[in-house]
Amino acid sequence: DAVAESKERSSYTVAMEAALKRVRRGLADSVMKWDVLFVDEGQDILPIHADIIDEIIKHNKSAHLFAAGDPRQELYAGARWFAELWVAAPEEEKARLRYNHRSAKDIVEALNAYSCANFPLLHEDQIAARAAKGAVRVEFADVGAAWHLNKAALLESSQTLGDLVGELIADGQPGECYGVTPVSISKFNMESATCTARQRITERRPGTLVYAGN
Numbered sequence: 784d785a786v787a788e789s790k791e792r793s794s795y796t797v798a799m800e801a802a803l804k805r806v807r808r809g810l811a812d813s814v815m816k817w818d819v820l821f822v823d824e825g826q827d828i829l830p831i832h833a834d835i836i837d838e839i840i841k842h843n844k845s846a847h848l849f850a851a852g853d854p855r856q857e858l859y860a861g862a863r864w865f866a867e868l869w870v871a872a873p874e875e876e877k878a879r880l881r882y883n884h885r886s887a888k889d890i891v892e893a894l895n896a897y898s899c900a901n902f903p904l905l906h907e908d909q910i911a912a913r914a915a916k917g918a919v920r921v922e923f924a925d926v927g928a929a930w931h932l933n934k935a936a937l938l939e940s941s942q943t944l945g946d947l948v949g950e951l952i953a954d955g956q957p958g959e960c961y962g963v964t965p966v967s968i969s970k971f972n973m974e975s976a977t978c979t980a981r982q983r984i985t986e987r988r989p990g991t992l993v994y995a996g997n
């Protein structure tokens with residue numbers, strides 16, 4: 784049941800925050816020395832995580848901080864740490880990882896076009912490291928301005944997107960289908976899109992086990 788699941792996630796979140804606060808308090812009394820601090824998936828760093836990073840650096844002023852991330856993927860409310868770090872860092876301390884080893888050239892070009900249109904100040908062209916093979920199909924869901932502020936339009940568009948992604952996945956294989964969606968799951972009703980996609984896949988491929996994470 785959705786209510787029980789929501790309460791369970793909430794309890795988990797509370798417990799995780801409490802654990803992170805204990806870690807931060809423990810670091811204040813720690814004599815552990817750090818030479819290098821690596822932070823991966825920097826776009827997911829929330830203020831509670833940033834406090835821990837700051838505490839480590841405070842007690843290890845000569846430590847070197849290496850952070851990797853993509854500010855275009857800052858999905859969570861309050862996750863601004865990496866974007867602010869990137870803006871503040873001098874150019875000589877930045878490295879741009881431009882080679883994409885995951886996707887074929889046509890997909891990388893489609894993602895470049897999407898990124899350039901939606902993140903003009905953050906966009907960096909990716910270069911496909913894989914050779915092109917097969918065919919690429921690109922679909923766009925046509926929605927009006929401020930569509931996410933209209934409940935009826937939001938529901939219709941999320942179900943349209945779910946239908947499309949479900950059909951594409953059912954026709955392809957894992958690794959051959961990509962869904963590019965707005966970054967905020969709740970704001971753009973992506974839960975409805977996910978459920979619709981799962982339904983379409985199950986209809987087209989009876990007996991298929993479909994796992995979906997938000």
